[in-house]
Amino acid sequence: MDYRTADDVAGFQRNLAAVQERIAAAAARSPYGQQVRLLPVSKTVPEERIRQAIAAGCTELGENKVQEAHRKWQALGDEDVSWSVIGHLQRNKAKLVAEFAAEFQALDSLRLAEALDRRLQAAGRSLDVFVQVNTSAEESKYGLAPEEVAGFLQAVPDYTSLRVRGLMTLAVFSEDTARVRGCFGRLRTLRDRLRQDVPDGVGLDELSMGMSGDFETAIEEGATTVRVGQAIFGPRGLPDSHYWPGAGTGAGG
Numbered sequence: 007m008d009y010r011t012a013d014d015v016a017g018f019q020r021n022l023a024a025v026q027e028r029i030a031a032a033a034a035r036s037p038y039g040q041q042v043r044l045l046p047v048s049k050t051v052p053e054e055r056i057r058q059a060i061a062a063g064c065t066e067l068g069e070n071k072v073q074e075a076h077r078k079w080q081a082l083g084d085e086d087v088s089w090s091v092i093g094h095l096q097r098n099k100a101k102l103v104a105e106f107a108a109e110f111q112a113l114d115s116l117r118l119a120e121a122l123d124r125r126l127q128a129a130g131r132s133l134d135v136f137v138q139v140n141t142s143a144e145e146s147k148y149g150l151a152p153e154e155v156a157g158f159l160q161a162v163p164d165y166t167s168l169r170v171r172g173l174m175t176l177a178v179f180s181e182d183t184a185r186v187r188g189c190f191g192r193l194r195t196l197r198d199r200l201r202q203d204v205p206d207g208v209g210l211d212e213l214s215m216g217m218s219g220d221f222e223t224a225i226e227e228g229a230t231t232v233r234v235g236q237a238i239f240g241p242r243g244l245p246d247s248h249y250w251p252g253a254g255t256g257a258g259g
């Protein structure tokens with residue numbers, strides 16, 4: 007996949023329009039008739055270029071690492087943009103997320119839910135969350151095993167400042183589209199099954215799945231949020247293994 011670096015507002019408008027067009031085409035092919043939200047992922051991108059992306063129309067930004075996200079939130083405090091933390095979070099950093107994030111997509115334990123809720127209550131804030139599910143059965147991937155999610159959803163309403171919106175996954179890192187599609191399909195069928203017995207206050211409408219290399223496949227499988235970095239901002243210098251243990255060095259899925 008060739009990604010074009012954008013380094014002015016027009017460049018971002020071009021990349022965003024191209025991604026939106028591909029999203030619309032994939033949504034038209036999807037049998038699920040869903041609306042698809044584009045979450046631009048700005049990790050590793052410096053603030054000057056993030057300002058260009060915002061000027062080109064980005065109103066939400068996703069970041070994998072909470073300290074990087076927090077730093078950018080502070081530096082870009084004059085911009086009208088909301089922040090989504092999409093990567094694994096250690097409990098001792100729950101306070102940072104509670105301070106600024108509008109959304110957290112990698113909830114994967116009740117201990118983390120407890121830590122977030124405590125910090126959010128103290129700050130008088132609430133947070134939209136996605137429960138991360140490991141759909142590839144890889145040791146290296148974060149997220150709950152599919153069979154753990156039902157029990158988790160029964161317990162999570164205790165943490166009243168968290169609003170569960172849906173499920174999130176990363177597909178297997180593979181060139182094999184059928185395996186990638188299998189991960190996305192597993193998240194959708196899990197969601198459909200869980201929906202039949204979901205506690206009050208827990209929403210499962212959202213499926214966050216798909217990135218630059220595989221968002222069209224994810225949309226065909228029912229994604230309602232796609233997290234897209236490189237197709238908007240250009241190729242990253244750092245290998246994916248910096249963000250996901252075991253990801254190797256490729257663009258991945």
Ligand SMILES: *Cc1c(COP(=O)(O)O)cnc(C)c1O
Nearest residue numbers: 047070092217218233234235236
């Ligand atoms: C970086 C990242 C993405 C976006 O990946 P791209 O290849 O840049 O589109 C999506 N989800 C998560 C969790 C990420 O860390």
